Amino acid sequence: MKDRTLLMIPGPIEFEPAVLAALAAPTTSHIAPNFIEAFGQALERMRQVFLCPDGQPFVVAGSGTLAMDLAGANLIEPGDKALVVNTGYFGDRFGALLERYGAEVSQVRAPVGGRPSLDEVAAALQQEKFKLMTITHVDTSTGVITDVKGLAALGQQHGTLVVVDGVCSVAGEELRMTDWGVDVALTASQKAIGVPPGLALLVAGPRAMDAFRGRSTPVRNFYADWSLWLPIMDAYESRAIGYFGTPAVNLVWALNVSLGQILDEGMEARFERHQALSRACHAGIAALGLGEVPVEPGFAAHTMTAPRYPEGIGAADLLPRITAAGAILAGGLHPEIRAEYFRIGHMGAARMGDVLATIGAIETGLAGCGYEFERGAGVAATAAAG
Numbered sequence: 442m443k444d445r446t447l448l449m450i451p452g453p454i455e456f457e458p459a460v461l462a463a464l465a466a467p468t469t470s471h472i473a474p475n476f477i478e479a480f481g482q483a484l485e486r487m488r489q490v491f492l493c494p495d496g497q498p499f500v501v502a503g504s505g506t507l508a509m510d511l512a513g514a515n516l517i518e519p520g521d522k523a524l525v526v527n528t529g530y531f532g533d534r535f536g537a538l539l540e541r542y543g544a545e546v547s548q549v550r551a552p553v554g555g556r557p558s559l560d561e562v563a564a565a566l567q568q569e570k571f572k573l574m575t576i577t578h579v580d581t582s583t584g585v586i587t588d589v590k591g592l593a594a595l596g597q598q599h600g601t602l603v604v605v606d607g608v609c610s611v612a613g614e615e616l617r618m619t620d621w622g623v624d625v626a627l628t629a630s631q632k633a634i635g636v637p638p639g640l641a642l643l644v645a646g647p648r649a650m651d652a653f654r655g656r657s658t659p660v661r662n663f664y665a666d667w668s669l670w671l672p673i674m675d676a677y678e679s680r681a682i683g684y685f686g687t688p689a690v691n692l693v694w695a696l697n698v699s700l701g702q703i704l705d706e707g708m709e710a711r712f713e714r715h716q717a718l719s720r721a722c723h724a725g726i727a728a729l730g731l732g733e734v735p736v737e738p739g740f741a742a743h744t745m746t747a748p749r750y751p752e753g754i755g756a757a758d759l760l761p762r763i764t765a766a767g768a769i770l771a772g773g774l775h776p777e778i779r780a781e782y783f784r785i786g787h788m789g790a791a792r793m794g795d796v797l798a799t800i801g802a803i804e805t806g807l808a809g810c811g812y813e814f815e816r817g818a819g820v821a822a823t824a825a826a827g
């Protein structure tokens with residue numbers, strides 16, 4: 442029997458064969474002409490995927506947390522005021538990170554599964570002048586999506602830089618940097634961008650670059666300092682040689698392949714496909730009688746779903762059974778409710794068949810735990826909604 446257990450966690454995800462093939466190619470020098478071409482093309486494609494034609498892309502070896510560091514280290518100076526729109530674990534992380542660079546951080550929070558309203562955020566922005574606000578587009582710990590369009594408009598109104606943690610959203614959720622007034626969007630390779638873990642990706646719009654250039658103190662993180670990476674990004678884009686830190690050569694090739702596939706699909710079609718996958722997943726989960734962490738359907742992300750366990754059933758019992766039935770899912774992450782829910786990723790290369798197989802595996806797992814439900818109801822509802 443082939444080992445084809447689906448990896449349906451919210452990152453890393455299943456990757457396209459052509460992307461994986463790029464990783465297996467013999468590594469060249471980081472200044473080989475074919476690598477320079479691929480890196481340059483990847484940077485050009487980043488602008489298109491982030492929908493930010495005049496943005497400055499950065500591709501740096503590291504995980505998503507480094508992408509957050511690239512934003513925080515370069516845009517915060519000691520004493521700057523920052524506002525975190527907090528919808529979970531990764532909002533907490535951004536707050537702690539900004540404080541490390543000397544920011545005075547305020548938070549607008551909501552109970553777990555909720556999100557701060559636009560009015561609450563507007564009130565916070567009115568009270569104080571913030572240099573920067575962070576928004577987690579999809580907080581992977583809760584599966585809650587924020588209204589980036591509405592929040593970014595508020596940031597623009599108040600002259601506050603808008604930084605979006607799009608680690609669980611970019612290339613899956615609708616995100617239009619330029620049109621919506623987002624100044625920085627960042628992600629990691631292993632999510633909807635569709636490349637194995639190892640790349641921190643960020644696009645900075647003109648206002649963010651101006652704020653960076655206007656700093657009066659040096660960037661307090663050597664590896665993350667944009668002034669060291671900018672000449673490198675410029676060099677690759679102009680198909681010239683540059684060196685600061687050795688790029689992750691094969692990952693950059695893989696990134697270029699994946700970005701090409703994303704653009705071939707088209708951003709609008711990609712947003713719609715993720716919405717369809719999420720509709721189908723929610724329908725299946727609801728038909729099985731399971732609740733979800735987001736407290737309103739409109740708060741639920743399209744790249745992942747966060748179902749609650751039924752009464753009396755927990756991770757240790759259910760998740761291994763689901764894996765045995767063909768799909769690897771993730772347990773809870775948010776410290777307040779960690780034991781109460783699990784997480785399904787459906788982004789990037791995921792297809793409707795993967796969601797159907799996942800709901801089928803969940804049914805098998807639930808049945809194994811002795812949960813009473815109508816067998817097949819989840820799969821039928823998923824198929825009907827997809």
Ligand code: PMP
Pocket residue numbers: 452504505506507531577579580581582606607608609629
């Ligand atoms: N932000 C969000 C929303 C995430 O989901 C993650 C990773 N799950 C991160 C930041 C951090 O990314 P990484 O684990 O790649 O450092």
